Amino acid sequence: MQAGGGNDFPLAGKQQPNQINLVRFTKEGQSEIVMEGDSFMAPLEQGVYYYGVSAYWKSEDGMYSAGDTSSVFKIEVTAGNRK
Numbered sequence: 001m002q003a004g005g006g007n008d009f010p011l012a013g014k015q016q017p018n019q020i021n022l023v024r025f026t027k028e029g030q031s032e033i034v035m036e037g038d039s040f041m042a043p044l045e046q047g048v049y050y051y052g053v054s055a056y057w058k059s060e061d062g063m064y065s066a067g068d069t070s071s072v073f074k075i076e077v078t079a080g081n082r083k
Contacts, residue, residue, distance in 0.1 A: 003077050005042045015066075017055035025050040025072075042077050050074045 022033040022040055033040050033051070043049055051073055057066040 018058045019056045021054045023052045
């Protein structure tokens with residue numbers, strides 16, 4: 001993955017989640033990553049990064065949970081051919 005590149009979280013299904021949370025794990029703990037829609041930007045520095053993503057769905061009236069899911073993943077940021 002190129003430094004500073006965009007990354008999407010396409011979630012299949014009729015109903016898109018009401019909320020998506022993304023965190024990056026480090027030796028010091030975890031920090032929330034700001035997302036724009038279902039995308040986030042890769043770090044600018046090369047290296048291996050670990051993330052956790054959680055998605056939440058609510059009932060049509062917004063009062064009840066209609067499900068959730070979570071996953072962890074890693075990315076390797078490289079210099080690539082950025083211009």
